[in-house]
Amino acid sequence: MNFNNIKFRKGIRGSDDILLEDKKHIAFYGRSNVGKSSSINTILGRNNLVRSSATPGKTREINFFEIDETIFFVDLPGYGYARMSKVEREKLRKLILWYVIFSDVKLRLNIIVIDARRGLNDFDKELINIFREQGEDIVLLINKMDKLNQKEKSKVEKDIKKEVGADLKIIFFSAKNGKGKEEFLELL
Ligand SMILES: Nc1nc2c(ncn2[C@@H]2O[C@H](COP(=O)(O)OP(=O)(O)OP(=O)(O)O)[C@@H](O)[C@H]2O)c(=O)[nH]1
Ligand SMILES: [Mg+2]
Known part of the structure; x- marks a missing residue:
């Protein structure tokens, strides 16, 4: 897939007319620092489109x-x-839950990004439950696979598959080296 026209539209912290536009949302959630912004850059093939940071x-x-x-x-x-x-953490949590539950987005693919070395946390699981209840599609993007050796990779692949239900699509990914990018693009 070739993306010809990519542009940053805006950042929001609450209700906004952009939510009324008739477009499919591919939404990236996850613990801080798991590589959400980096994954978007890699998938779209633009190194510096989204600001990512070691902080x-x-x-x-x-x-x-x-x-x-x-x-x-x-x-x-x-x-x-x-x-x-x-206070700031609680504000961000509410903002995420508002977007997930109350923003009235009609068509959405939900990507939960996880650090391969850390696994799922409680908020990841909470979101998965909400999306299931709302009947929305979920993908687990297991990022930073480049940091694991072969033995660790096999273990993570086995453990994650055991932990989540078969209704979830799992992609083993690396924003750093592009592993899993083609598999992801097939979902769009
Ligand atoms: N080795 C490796 N490092 C990665 C990978 N993806 C992201 N990183 C690094 O992880 C750090 C965090 O990446 P971000 O993309 O900013 O993470 P984020 O999830 O958007 O973080 P917040 O916006 O703070 O929630 C950066 O230093 C990235 O370079 C990956 O696949 N492999
Ligand atoms: Mg980010």
């Missing part, structure tokens, strides 16, 4: 990237960043 807590708004006038890639803030104030 967790980089993304604080819900950022919308418009692709070929038909799709939004949605980069969400990370959750569970310990060094953020409790």
Whole structure:
């Protein structure tokens, strides 16, 4: 797949007219620093489209990237960043839940990004349950696979498949070396 026309539209922290546009949302969730922004850059083939950073807590708004006038890639803030104030963390959590439950998005593919070395946390599981209840599609993107050796890779692949139900699509991925990118693009 070739993306010809990619543009940053805006970052929102609450209700906005952009949510009324008739476009499919490909939305990226996950703990802070798992590589949501990096994954979007890799998938879209643009190194610096989305700001990513070694400092967790980089993304604080819900950022919308418009692709070929038909799709939004949605980069969400990370959750569970310990060094953020409790108030700010709670605010981001509410913002994410508002987008997930109340924003009235009609068509959405939900990508939960996980660090291969860390596994799923409670908020990942909470989101999975909500998407299941809402009847929405979920993909688990197991990122940073490049950091594992062969033995660790086999273990992670086995453990994750055991932990989540067969209704979830799992993609083993690396934003760094592009592993899993083709498999991801087939979903769009
Ligand atoms: N080795 C390796 N590093 C990665 C990979 N993906 C992301 N990183 C690094 O992980 C750090 C965090 O990446 P981001 O893309 O900013 O993570 P994020 O999930 O958007 O973080 P927040 O916006 O803070 O929630 C950066 O230093 C990236 O270079 C990967 O697949 N492999
Ligand atoms: Mg980010």
